[in-house]
Ligand code: SF4
C-alpha cells in the first residue's frame with residue numbers, strides 16, 4: 001500500500017518533511033543507513049523505519065545526519081535546516 005499525507009518531524013537542526021506517497025519501499029535509505037552506522041546492509045538495523053503510511057526515525061538516529069535523504073531516489077524525505 002502506498003502511503004499518503006505529508007507530515008514533518010523535528011530532527012536535530014533539521015525539519016524533515018515526509019511524503020509517504022512518494023515512497024516506493026525501495027529501502028535504499030535503510031541500506032545506506034545500516035551500512036554507514038552498523039557496517040551491514042540490513043534494513044532491520046537502519047535508524048529510519050519504512051512502515052507505510054508511516055516513515056519514522058528511531059531514537060538512535062544521528063542528529064545532524066542527512067544520508068538517507070540524499071540517497072532517496074524519490075525525494076520522499078526532505079531535510080530543511082531549522083532557522
Ligand atoms: S538521518 Fe542518518 S542516521 Fe538517521 S536514519 Fe537517516 S541515514 Fe540513518
Ligand code: SF4
Pocket residue numbers: 022023024025026027028029030050055071072073074075076077
Ligand atoms: S529511499 Fe526513499 S523511496 Fe526508498 S524506501 Fe527510503 S524513503 Fe522510500
